[in-house]
Amino acid sequence: MFNTSYFVQVIPKVFMKIPVTLEIAVISTFFALLIGVIIAVIAYYRIPVLYPLTRGIVSFTRGTPLVAQLYFLYFGVAIYSTLVRDMTPTMAVCLVLSINVGAFMSESIRGALMSVDDGQKEAALSLGMSGFQIITRIVLPQAVRVALPPLFNDFITLIKSSSLAFMLGVADIMGAARMEGSMSYRYFEVYAVVMIAYWILITGFGLVRVRLEKHCAEAF
Amino acid sequence: MSEELVKVEHLYKEFDEGNVILKDISFTVKKNEAVAIIGPSGTGKSTLLRCLNYLTVPTKGIVSMGEVSVDAEHHTKKEVLELRKNSSMVFQQFNLFKNKTAIENVMEAMLTVLHMNRKEAYEKAEGLLKKVGMLDRKDFYPSKLSGGQQQRVAIARAMSVNPDVMLFDEPTSALDPEWVKEVLETIKALAKEGVTMILVTHEIPFAREVASRVLFMDEGRIAADGTPEEIIDHPEDPRLRQFLSFMER
Ligand SMILES: Nc1ncnc2c1ncn2[C@@H]1O[C@H](COP(=O)(O)OP(=O)(O)OP(=O)(O)O)[C@@H](O)[C@H]1O
Ligand SMILES: [Mg+2]
Numbered sequence: 001m002f003n004t005s006y007f008v009q010v011i012p013k014v015f016m017k018i019p020v021t022l023e024i025a026v027i028s029t030f031f032a033l034l035i036g037v038i039i040a041v042i043a044y045y046r047i048p049v050l051y052p053l054t055r056g057i058v059s060f061t062r063g064t065p066l067v068a069q070l071y072f073l074y075f076g077v078a079i080y081s082t083l084v085r086d087m088t089p090t091m092a093v094c095l096v097l098s099i100n101v102g103a104f105m106s107e108s109i110r111g112a113l114m115s116v117d118d119g120q121k122e123a124a125l126s127l128g129m130s131g132f133q134i135i136t137r138i139v140l141p142q143a144v145r146v147a148l149p150p151l152f153n154d155f156i157t158l159i160k161s162s163s164l165a166f167m168l169g170v171a172d173i174m175g176a177a178r179m180e181g182s183m184s185y186r187y188f189e190v191y192a193v194v195m196i197a198y199w200i201l202i203t204g205f206g207l208v209r210v211r212l213e214k215h216c217a218e219a220f
Numbered sequence: 221m222s223e224e225l226v227k228v229e230h231l232y233k234e235f236d237e238g239n240v241i242l243k244d245i246s247f248t249v250k251k252n253e254a255v256a257i258i259g260p261s262g263t264g265k266s267t268l269l270r271c272l273n274y275l276t277v278p279t280k281g282i283v284s285m286g287e288v289s290v291d292a293e294h295h296t297k298k299e300v301l302e303l304r305k306n307s308s309m310v311f312q313q314f315n316l317f318k319n320k321t322a323i324e325n326v327m328e329a330m331l332t333v334l335h336m337n338r339k340e341a342y343e344k345a346e347g348l349l350k351k352v353g354m355l356d357r358k359d360f361y362p363s364k365l366s367g368g369q370q371q372r373v374a375i376a377r378a379m380s381v382n383p384d385v386m387l388f389d390e391p392t393s394a395l396d397p398e399w400v401k402e403v404l405e406t407i408k409a410l411a412k413e414g415v416t417m418i419l420v421t422h423e424i425p426f427a428r429e430v431a432s433r434v435l436f437m438d439e440g441r442i443a444a445d446g447t448p449e450e451i452i453d454h455p456e457d458p459r460l461r462q463f464l465s466f467m468e469r
Contacts, residue, residue, distance in 0.1 A: 120316075120318065123315035123374075124329075126309040126387075127304070138317050220361040
């Protein structure tokens with residue numbers, strides 16, 4: 001039978017771990033953005049050598065599951081790299097998520113850069129503006145509006161993906177729940193709380209996303 | 221004898237191997253002249269105009285504007301920047317900066333290229349917008365302006381860098397008919413003031429009225445060059461006659 005008092009008791013235990021999940025998501029989003037912008041700029045200018053290299057990385061991260069990437073780094077690469085071996089599980093998760101989500105983000109950032117038509121760039125050139133002035137003053141401000149909603153979506157996806165961290169023993173929402181469940185064996189109550197916790201988080205950010213999208217759609 | 225502001229010598233443009241669009245183009249434009257370029261579609265009028273400020277890099281030949289002279293076969297980035305400072309262009313599609321208001325569009329190059337301070341740039345931009353009749357909409361974004369209004373702002377923006385020469389590439393052909401007149405009037409006023417300009421246009425009566433000289437381009441060459449009376453009223457070249465009678469319809 002559903003144990004209501006136990007259910008209520010588990011709620012704070014799981015909800016307490018929301019900051020851990022958010023921490024992973026926020027840190028990973030920050031580095032993913034950094035990686036995404038770098039890859040997108042390389043693609044936008046088609047910088048020789050770097051461009052095919054980043055294409056390869058993007059193809060590999062998009063073409064393999066996140067869990068495989070996580071295990072490959074944390075258990076595979078770790079054998080040869082002391083750097084990886086010395087990482088805390090949280091760091092390893094953030095690293096894999098940053099690269100993975102960065103690869104996806106680079107596509108929306110590149111698309112946003114391309115969405116600024118050549119005509120505006122030519123007008124700027126014909127006035128004597130430099131390439132740097134054009135990208136910083138004309139292209140980027142317009143691209144940000146286009147890129148922001150899909151990037152925020154990536155952030156929401158990242159919250160879901162961060163639940164994989166428990167596989168490396170991180171005590172996030174999932175990690176805490178697994179521990180709780182292994183003691184009480186009341187998996188239904190425990191994971192029901194987990195579902196609710198993620199649902200509140202993701203729906204909440206979903207509402208933010210709707211407002212953001214509306215704001216960005218109000219073209220200049 | 222008035223001074224030559226623009227000098228084009230033996231200009232060629234080949235896009236792909238064997239696809240020669242401009243063939244041995246030479247002409248000069250004097251200060252205060254308004255030169256109209258007319259000709260059938262696809263003869264290279266836009267390409268020629270774009271070669272004048274190196275938005276399209278010519279294959280061969282020399283473009284000179286004021287003090288700057290650029291040889292296509294060995295040009296530097298610095299020369300191209302200098303060349304661009306001597307002219308400015310008004311495009312068929314306006315190409316206003318979408319993230320900037322009308323007045324910010326006009327101020328942009330004054331701030332970034334001429335390095336003027338904001339106050340000075342703002343005041344000068346107001347003057348230019350007044351001149352094109354757009355001062356009352358100075359805080360509008362391009363998306364809130366009609367085509368004709370956008371094009372008038374684009375003209376003010378092009379004037380902002382004090383160009384020696386204004387280049388217009390069919391400034392009215394993307395406009396709905398009701399907006400054509402106000403843009404042509406604006407250009408006419410500039411020509412009357414003595415602004416040196418090269419204007420590609422399909423509006424033959426306008427060219428007749430405003431230009432001091434008309435070039436007829438055909439298949440990548442300048443096939444006729446003369447006064448509006450010579451070129452439009454009394455055409456001799458058979459291809460030119462054919463073109464003009466086609467345009468009348
Ligand atoms: N970037 C390019 N690459 C290859 N060919 C080009 C390029 N730009 C223009 N052309 C070709 O050059 C020729 C001349 O084009 P251009 O736009 O200069 O003609 P135009 O006289 O301005 O025509 P219109 O009156 O239709 O504007 C066309 O055949 C066009 O296809
Ligand atoms: Mg053209």
